[in-house]
Amino acid sequence: MKNNLNIVQLKRNGFLPQRQKDLFSMRIGVTGGHVDAGQLKALADAAEKYGEGYVHITSRQGIEIPFIDLNDTDAVRCNMDDANIRAGVAGKRVRAVVACQGDQVCNHGLIDCQTIAERLDNLYFGADVPYKFKIAITGCPSACLKPQENDLGIMGTVHPKWSKDTCTECGVCIKHCKANAITRSGSTIRIDKDRCILCGDCILACKKDALQAEKIGHTIFVGGKVGKFPREGTKLVELFELEKVYDIVDRTLDLYCKHGREGERLGDVIDRIGIEKCKKGLCKNPHPN
Ligand code: SF4
Ligand code: SF4
Ligand code: SF4
Incomplete structure (x- = not known):
């Protein structure tokens, strides 16, 4: 012994x-x-x-x-x-990044979750933080990896664009849109941006290529957690480019380490400081492009 x-x-x-x-x-x-x-x-x-x-x-x-x-x-x-197997972490540290197979395997995947996970893990895995910090990456708004339940969640999203040229007015996209965001007016297909959840199901459903991805990007949630005191992650940005996402992850961890008190999760820090103040620090340019 x-x-x-x-x-x-x-x-x-x-x-x-x-x-x-x-x-x-x-x-x-x-x-x-x-x-x-x-x-x-x-x-x-x-x-x-x-x-x-x-x-x-x-x-x-x-x-x-x-x-x-x-x-x-x-x-x-x-x-x-x-066997090149590293030790897992517990306690007050950044935990292993979780991710689905994203666009490399899943039919619905919009982003390469595994590559993002590897990069973030290389940068932050095991880093010391005030309490714990969990990151999830999910390939589309089906959200299989529950980005809203993590301190930081990244979700693939797509903005669809309709083109009249090849549309046969079959109505299949309307049936497939679970958000009821698509309507037809005469021979025109309209997408209600306020209803659209950027899932891309209509693009997959249209066999005539009349719906295409106008922009694929990343939606980020911050401050989510489950457990005894659950908190749903706050949507920070939508349809962001990947390099800007890495900047936000870095700033988020920086904010957490600077302002987090012992035992506080990021969501507690956000609630204490105020989301608007946090947003200013995390996304200096809150609009994509
Ligand atoms: S989140 Fe989307 S891409 Fe990831 S496994 Fe689920 S359906 Fe597939
Ligand atoms: S599924 Fe495609 S072809 Fe059919 S109505 Fe929709 S956009 Fe047009
Ligand atoms: S992206 Fe999703 S929510 Fe938006 S219009 Fe297409 S099916 Fe509907």
């Missing part, structure tokens, strides 16, 4: 204490839910050798191997290093 048990260091290495004495659930750091086959094999081997033969999939696309004995923590960490 190890002497001078250093729980802080064990947690830093992804070993979270279980309710059972000297047993740990080892959390690994997964980015955007992506784990390659070689890593899966290494995890399976570690679960059999050091755990109880199973892994636990967490609510945020993470993986934990429970029931690791304190005496095995160094050995299992070495095995993980060999």
